[in-house]
Amino acid sequence: MADFKAIESQEELDKIITNRLEREREAANKRYEGFVSPEDHKKALAEQQKGFDDYKKAHEGDAAKIEELTAKNKAYETAALKSRVARELGLSYEWVERISGNDEKEIRADAEALKKLVGTGHTTLPTKNMDQSTGDDKDASLRQVLKSIKQN
Numbered sequence: 001m002a003d004f005k006a007i008e009s010q011e012e013l014d015k016i017i018t019n020r021l022e023r024e025r026e027a028a029n030k031r032y033e034g035f036v037s038p039e040d041h042k043k044a045l046a047e048q049q050k051g052f053d054d055y056k057k058a059h060e061g062d063a064a065k066i067e068e069l070t071a072k073n074k075a076y077e078t079a080a081l082k083s084r085v086a087r088e089l090g091l092s093y094e095w096v097e098r099i100s101g102n103d104e105k106e107i108r109a110d111a112e113a114l115k116k117l118v119g120t121g122h123t124t125l126p127t128k129n130m131d132q133s134t135g136d137d138k139d140a141s142l143r144q145v146l147k148s149i150k151q152n
Helices: 010-031 038-058 062-089 093-098 104-118 137-151
Strands: none
Touching: 062 093, 062 104, 093 104
16 A cells, blocks of 8 residues: 555546556457457458359359259159160050159059050061962952063
8 A cells, every 4th residue: 555646637647547548458459369350350241242142143043954954864764764664564665655654663554554455566467468369360360460560
C-alpha cells in the first residue's frame, strides 16, 4: 500500500486508463492472434460461394445426362437379357422383340409362353415338286413347253 499514489488530475487518470486499455488490447490481440477476422472470413466465404456457383453452373446438365445414360444402359441390359433367354429357350432372333418384362423372371416367363405359341424351330413347309407329273398328260406337256421357254 505504500506504492499507492492518489490521482490528483484528470490527465493522470486518462494516462492510467490509456495504459490499462493498451495492455488489454495487446492481451486480446495475443489471445486471438491465430484467428481470422470477420472481414477476411466474409471474403473467403464469398470466394468459396462463387467457386461453388461456378461449379454448379458448369455441371447443371450432369444429372439429366446421368439419368439418360442410366436409362440407355438399362435398355441395353434388358435387350441383352431378352436375347440370352430367347437363345436359351431356342426361340429365333425375330421373336426377341416380342418378349416383354422388366426382370429376368418376367422375361423368362413371357419367353416360355411365346415358345409354347410359336414353337422353336424354323420348320419349312414341304414344297410341291413341279417336275413330277400328276398323271395328266395334258398338264405334263404344258409344263414341258413352259420349261423349255424359260430355259431359252
